[in-house]
Amino acid sequence: MTDFDQDDIAAMRQENGGADLKRFMRDQLRAGLQRRDTPxxxxxxxxxxxxxxxxxxxxxxxxxxxxxxxxxxxxxxALNEYRAALMADDHTQLNSDQPCGCVTCQLAKEN
Structure with missing residues (x-):
């Protein structure tokens, strides 16, 4: 039974104290789960x-x-330019005792 309307639902509620409606709804849920479980x-x-x-x-x-x-x-x-920059720069970031010129490092140096 796949086609039902409000009258069918009302009749199922009246029969057997609503047990028919519960069984019908469980059957509908079970059928829906079977369709979903087997794609x-x-x-x-x-x-x-x-x-x-x-x-x-x-x-x-x-x-x-x-x-x-x-x-x-x-x-x-490009490699020669990179090597020249390595040799010319001060590289203060590599020495933890010598801070760079940023404000944070200067404040840390004073304290």
Whole structure:
């Protein structure tokens, strides 16, 4: 019984002291749970002939690595500039006894 209206509900309440309505509602809940517990699983699409899972398709290969945007001369110049900055800077952040010039470190140095 899937089609019911208000008159059916009223009649079930009157019969057997409402036991029919309780049984009917439990049956409705049980049917709903069974529909929810068994979902329909769609079949996966068919595989093309010769398909090997986890491999590149036949006749193809992975993409080539992207070429570097910088020439070796540019890399060398950047490395030399970095080395020169390392040698020229004071690097006070590496020495815990010598604070930097920020306000917080200056206040800590005074106290």
């Amino acid at each position: 329909t699983v769609a079949a996966p699409p068919p595989r093309p002939p010769g398909h090997r899972p986890g491999t590149w398709p036949s006749g193809t290969s992975p993409p080539e690595p992207r070429p570097s945007a910088h020439t070796p001369a540019q890399w060398g110049a």
